[in-house]
Amino acid sequence: MQQPTADQYAPQRARGTGRLVTKAFGGRTRLDEFFQEGCAKIRLPETFSPEMEAILINTSGGLTGGDVIEWSVAAAASTRLSVTTQANEKIYKAASGTASVSTDITVGQGASVHWLPQETILFDQASLTRRLDVDLAEDAEFLAVEAVLLGRKAMGEAVSHGFFRDRWRVRRNGQLIHAEELRFEGEIERLTQAAAVLSGQVAFATLFYTGPLGEALLSRLRDCLAGTPGGASYWNGKLIARIAAPTGFELRKILTPAISVLRNGAPVPKVWNI
Secondary structure, eight states, X not given: OOOOOGGGGSOOOOEEEEEEEEEEETTEEEEEEEEEEETEEEEOOOOSSSSEEEEEEETTSSBOTTOXXXXXXXXOTTOEEEEEESSOEEEOBOSSSOEEEEEEEEEOTTOEEEEEOOOEEEOTTBEEEEEEEEEEOTTOEEEEEEEEXXXXXXXXXXXXXXXXXXXXXXXXXXXXXXXXXXXXXXXXXXXXXXXXXTTTOOEEEEEEEESTXXXXXXXXXXXXXXXXXXXXXXXTTEEEEEEEEXXXXXXXXXXXXXXXXXXXXXXXXXXGGO
């Protein structure tokens, strides 16, 4: 009798791939290519503007060690696209392996992409590697927000140990204009107590904007962040804000108006309010 192999006992893993490509037609942003596979789903709600809104959904309900999701978004010339998520992405305790989420975004001439996923929640002993790669045309606009909660304080959760790596690369005309690496490993709770890290805060976010309105938006964003544990700077054609808060609720109270400022007054996607 043949003995079962180790692979036959391997736990089931979530796999998902989603791709969306836009085109300009009749003065509106239209769908050109659409692909979804596995647990990665994309929905396109009807809008009453020339822009397109896409909602990304992970039907597995969360990620753990070994799960993989890949997203790809391409906005053709003169199109406008906002991308968000149906809910918070939850990263659960990993028995082995690391969850992986990768996103590739291309923005064509005169096009705009707003990358606005809802917060990622890390649970104790979670393990996640996340990557964001963006390629921009010379006059493209790009806005991104990535927010992370180290557990949900209202639920009595805390992240004592785990692994989280976040990698960003943004290029314009093939030239690197922004790169950052964040890595928490091991005793995350002790690490984040340091003043140079989070000073004990458990919710944090980065906002990034590059485009024609960057310098003009700086003073408005600083006014919006006044009195909050956040700050903003503008240099080399990019506007960046860092925000930290004691809870996810407090973070969102700061994020929502800040995102609206960077969207030149437009509100956050409706799913943020559900």
